Amino acid sequence: MNKKTDKKRIAVFDFRAKDCIHTAEAVRRHYAEQGINAEVVEFTATQAFAYDFKANGDMGTPYDMTFIGVDGIMGIETARNIRELDALRPMFLVSEVSDYGLEGFRLHALDYLTKPVSPQRIGQAVERIRSG
Numbered sequence: 001m002n003k004k005t006d007k008k009r010i011a012v013f014d015f016r017a018k019d020c021i022h023t024a025e026a027v028r029r030h031y032a033e034q035g036i037n038a039e040v041v042e043f044t045a046t047q048a049f050a051y052d053f054k055a056n057g058d059m060g061t062p063y064d065m066t067f068i069g070v071d072g073i074m075g076i077e078t079a080r081n082i083r084e085l086d087a088l089r090p091m092f093l094v095s096e097v098s099d100y101g102l103e104g105f106r107l108h109a110l111d112y113l114t115k116p117v118s119p120q121r122i123g124q125a126v127e128r129i130r131s132g
Contacts, residue, residue: 008038009062013049013078014069014094020044022116023067023094030119030126046078053085065090065129067113070100083107090129 010027014020024042031038041063043049052062068079070093079093093104094113104112111125 010040011063011066013043026117026119030122067092070095
């Protein structure tokens with residue numbers, strides 16, 4: 001999807017609802033500033049997040065990229081589960097601390113963002129997709 005008229009589908013997951021909302025809003029603002037149509041879907045429950053990925057079956061993930069809050073082992077487990085379901089889509093990890101950076105590397109995350117994220121920082125992260 002390179003055209004500005006194409007719709008990006010982006011998943012944002014975080015156990016903490018306020019963090020999920022903040023990250024999703026930063027993603028929306030970034031794409032709005034770029035004039036790109038983006039649908040951002042928020043998840044705060046692992047089961048709903050994983051189910052949405054599994055529901056497509058052989059069609060692959062319904063998202064162009066994911067942002068996953070990893071504050072705590074459950075966040076890392078969620079990222080690991082999503083990576084097992086889709087090894088190819090860009091994944092970005094979001095955390096308050098840098099403690100999970102090594103695990104992000106192992107999961108082939110494109111970037112590790114610290115909370116609270118800004119639209120500018122989202123832009124820097126997603127630029128890796130275009131330049132990668």
